[in-house]
Amino acid sequence: MRLKDKTAIVTGGASGFGQGIVEAFLREGARVMIADINGDAAADLAHRCGDKAIAQRVDVGDRASVNAMSKAARQAFGQVDILVNNAGVTHLPTPLEEVSEEEFDRVVNVNMKSVYLTAQALVPHMKAQGSGAILNVASTAGVSPRPNLNWYNASKGWMITATRTMAVELAPSGVRVNAINPVAGETPLLKSFMGEDTPEVRAKFLSTIPLGRFSTPQDMGNAALYLCSDEASMVTGVCMEVDGGRCI
Helix, strand or coil, X not given: CCCCCCEEEEECCCCHHHHHHHHHHHHCCCEEEEEECCHHHHHHHHHHHCCCEEEEECCCCCXXXXXXXXXXXXXXXXXXXXXXXXXXXXXXXXCHHHCCHXXXXXXXXXXXXXXXXXXXXHHHHHHHHCCXXXXXXXXXXXXXXXXXXXXXXXXXXXXXXXXXXXXXXXXXXXXXXXXXXXXXXXXXXXXXXXXXXXXXXXXXXXCCCCCCCCECHHHHHHHHHHHHCHHHCCCCCCEEEECCCCCC
16 A cells, blocks of 8 residues: 555556556555546546546646646545656657658647646645655657657657656655656557557567567556655656666
């Protein structure tokens, strides 16, 4: 029960890594808002998870939607102790000069602007209570970029830098900020990263991961659980690779 009496918002929480984080937090005693652009999926997961989970539809790139999420969480929980910025998108593997402006804007809005908007919505609340933990789900792509995912790589590199500067600025207020850098895993985005999902492409991708497997939602849940718990009370500004050795 490492998160007993804690409350959390997990964006993109209805599937993939987000679902793994939601389930780990609930298992350890937290009350969790599952915030996702797919409101039906969020509601379904919340129903399956029991009365400590609530659902909220959110477009993390839209200020009004993020503010509504923050307000709903504070009304439901009284306070928000943990924010996990997990929602993310990518463009398909494409030469950098051929990525459409529409795709570029979507990556920027979901992967970068969302961190800015959730910070504006929730950091004042955390400062006022003198505590909080923010976790940004970045990527190994921001540390060791792959060709043809240029603007996705750049967005995750931005998130890593944002994590560190947020940590430095918010530390005096009692708010910790960390990130995890997953390698690609069994999530809805896997096919988008690889371009196509075939045994040959999977084998090639796995050959770059020393531990020889994709990451799982459970891997991310376990890492997030540590960084957002009081066990990590002296840990801030860390961008932890959860990648099977991919970035070595």
